[in-house]
Amino acid sequence: MxxxxxxxxxxxxxxxxxxxxxxxxxxxxxxxxxxxxxxxxxxxxxxxxxxxxxxxxxxxxxxxxxxxxxxxxxxxxxxxxxxxxxxxxxxxxxxxxxxxxxxxxxxxxxxxxxxxxxxxxxxxxxxxxxxxxxxxxxxxxxxxxxxxxxxxxxxxxxxxxxxxxxxxxxxxxxxxxxxxxxxxxxxxxxxxxxxxxxxxxxxxxxxxxxxxxxxxxxxYGHPVPTEVPLGHKKGKCILISGHDLKDLEELLKQTEGKGIYIYTHGEMLPTHGYPELKKYKHFYGHFGTAWQNQKKEFAQFPGSILMTTNCIQEPQKVYAENIFTTGNVGWPGAKHVKNGDFGPVIEKALALPGFESDEDKGSVMVGFGRNAVLGVADKVIDAVKSGAIKHFFLVGGCDGARPSRSYYAEFVEKTPQDSIVLTLACGKFKFFDKKLGDIGGIPRLLDIGQCNDAYSAIQIAVALANAFKCGVNDLPLSMIISWYEQKAVAILLTLLHLGIKGIRLGPSLPAFITPNVLDVLVKNFDIKPITTPDQDLAAILNKA
Structure with a gap:
């Protein structure tokens, strides 16, 4: 191979x-x-x-x-x-x-x-x-x-x-x-x-x-700012991971009134902000982080688990028997849900012990899609004009297991207090629960959503550029992108198509890019590999 x-x-x-x-x-x-x-x-x-x-x-x-x-x-x-x-x-x-x-x-x-x-x-x-x-x-x-x-x-x-x-x-x-x-x-x-x-x-x-x-x-409506518990409620439970909102909706409908709490995992976290999904009272909170940590997290979950996009790596028998897949997701021996019938998932959840007691682990905020952010655009623009907000950082992309990915959490923690951090996709799970405070009531950490919501991030950037009568590359905006798989490649190509320059990419550059092709990307789009948070922040802010 x-x-x-x-x-x-x-x-x-x-x-x-x-x-x-x-x-x-x-x-x-x-x-x-x-x-x-x-x-x-x-x-x-x-x-x-x-x-x-x-x-x-x-x-x-x-x-x-x-x-x-x-x-x-x-x-x-x-x-x-x-x-x-x-x-x-x-x-x-x-x-x-x-x-x-x-x-x-x-x-x-x-x-x-x-x-x-x-x-x-x-x-x-x-x-x-x-x-x-x-x-x-x-x-x-x-x-x-x-x-x-x-x-x-x-x-x-x-x-x-x-x-x-x-x-x-x-x-x-x-x-x-x-x-x-x-x-x-x-x-x-x-x-x-x-x-x-x-x-x-x-x-x-x-x-x-x-x-x-x-x-x-x-x-499902435009996402609205929503507080999502990271703990759990006593009772039976199902964990849903992946990206597919339709699967989540059907699961919520079929579990309504059955005494089962639904928890999200990984990129399903932002779904709590959609009005037509958050209306379900048994749609409770978020468990775990991203799919790179599934082995440990799934083994600790006392209910059934539904995978709607990505598989876990090398599934183990101790918990694989509680996992179900949908769509084109699968691995040998996994139980596949067909035609939107989540009956087997529900039956397994009712047979498992569930959580024995309530536990409070704090919460995070989601729901800052383009509609929510542009709804306070005047406030954001005024804060920029007054100097209260001096820079925007888009820190988004994929999560992964390499120790070098700690760069992104350290980078976010070191961003100055007069800056806003926008994030999307599962890369945020290195820092999604950080308390960065706010600027005049605007949270410093704004989660735009899934990688599927990259369109929202682009529209926010375009709207800001229009408001300030400049190009996106002229904004006080820096893109710090982590990549892992092929959806990230598609999004990077979209940013290049739009002429976005100065993207910092990591934790390593793609193995399939030859030195000559990389040279073309550097010359035409000023793509840079990440270095250290301190060095990159200094370079960005000195340039700004």
Whole structure:
């Protein structure tokens, strides 16, 4: 196997024996094979649009399949076998439709005529043979940009899948995913071509985050500032982790009146701020931090656990028997919830002991999405003009297990008292419970939400720039980004598409970026690796 898609990849180069995330070689091979099959499907989908053929089932399958290969989402070989076989079925059907419409179906790339092996062992062997979906014969810098694009597409696939669940779709998103995957077969494309495709991925990701935001806020209302307990109540309990608001809503509906408290974990914390979710009285508090700490935290939870996006790493039997998954999440032996029926999850929760007593562990504030922040924009602007607020820091991104990620907590703690810290995504769990005080009633630590809510952060920055009649790069705003997996890659590409400069990225730079490509990013976008909190703060504030 070879996998270098996450920040914690082995030795900063790539996992070649087994994944640091717990992914085994057979799963890595099957993921590579699925992407190979999706590339073939994309050739016909891209050509199909040229002759007026666009298949909704192909669209939805494509983003779901891309999403399933994202770090820590699915480790179940049998699920990938089903994905691969379904991909080939859809390819055959689409090929016939494209031919009937007068489109070309004569593609030379092996992915176009891929035939899956009849058994799992055969599929694994095929996956080992095809390897990464990029063009292995291309210049290393072109391969690097192809990897950046594919990993960005995985993030786009995740956001598009979430949006579609809430009824929000845009064919422009699906069209680009197919176009970009098909482009991997075009050996004549240059380095500049691939720079353009990568930045286009950022543009499309902005659109998909916009429709996801519309799905979330249109269905559940705009988040409002909300205090969330970190302790627990005596009684039966279910813990829900991940990102999927629809799953949370259905769980709340099906547990209402059953004497079960619902707790969030990881990126589900911001959901407490949505009016249509917080109205449920048994939706109580938050337990634990982010998914990198699931082993320890889940073993301590006395109820059932529902995973809606990311899996735990190397699940242990002591607690795996209490865990359920939804959507395309899974690993061998896990119990999968289908068709939104959480009956088994509820039954297990009622059979488990629950919490024996109440416990108060303090609280945190959530719900500072763009609607809440822009609702007090005049107050913020006045504070900037008066000098009460001198700088904004966006400290967001992914969490992770490396000790070097302590940088982000130390950075936040050392930010000056006349600054505001905006945060989003699970990176905040290094410092989300810090008490930073306020500036004239405005909390110094404002949580914008999930990584899915990056659109909100962008809109806040744009609104501030408009208010001060300047560009975003001219604001007293610094972006300190932590990355771990492919949704972070998609968001970074979006920021680059928007022309955002001076981003500080860490804790290490992506293994899939070659020195030449990094040089392009530094020259054009002034991307910087993080150093130490003291050095970075001094550089930022001296420049400001």
């Amino acid at each position: 070879f996998c270098n898609q996450c920040e914690q990849t082995a030795k900063g180069m790539g996992c070649s024996v087994s994944g640091v995330c717990g992914k085994k070689p057979d799963v890595a091979a099957l993921q590579d094979l699925l992407l190979h099959a999706v590339k073939g499907l994309s050739l016909y989908a891209h050509e199909g649009r040229r002759v007026g053929v666009a298949d909704p089932e192909v669209n939805r399958f494509t983003v779901e399949a891309m999403f399933s290969t994202l770090t820590n989402v699915n480790f179940d070989p049998t699920r990938f076998q089903a994905y691969i076989n379904r991909c080939v079925e859809l390819t055959v059907q689409l090929k016939e439709k494209v031919a009937a419409a007068g489109g070309s179906i004569n593609f030379s790339d092996p992915s176009a005529g891929f035939k899956p092996a009849p058994d799992l062992a055969g599929l694994v062997k095929q996956g080992e043979e095809v390897g990464l979906v990029t063009n292995h014969e291309a210049d290393p810098d072109i391969q690097s940009l192809q990897q950046i694009t594919v990993y960005g597409l995985k993030g786009v696939g995740a956001y598009a899948d979430h949006a579609a669940i809430l009824g929000q779709e845009d064919d422009k998103v699906y069209a680009f995913v197919h176009e970009a995957m098909a482009a991997l077969t075009q050996k004549e494309l240059t380095l500049n071509d691939w720079v353009g495709i990568a930045l286009k991925c950022g543009e499309i990701n902005l659109r998909v985050m916009e429709i996801l935001d519309a799905g979330n806020t249109g269905t």
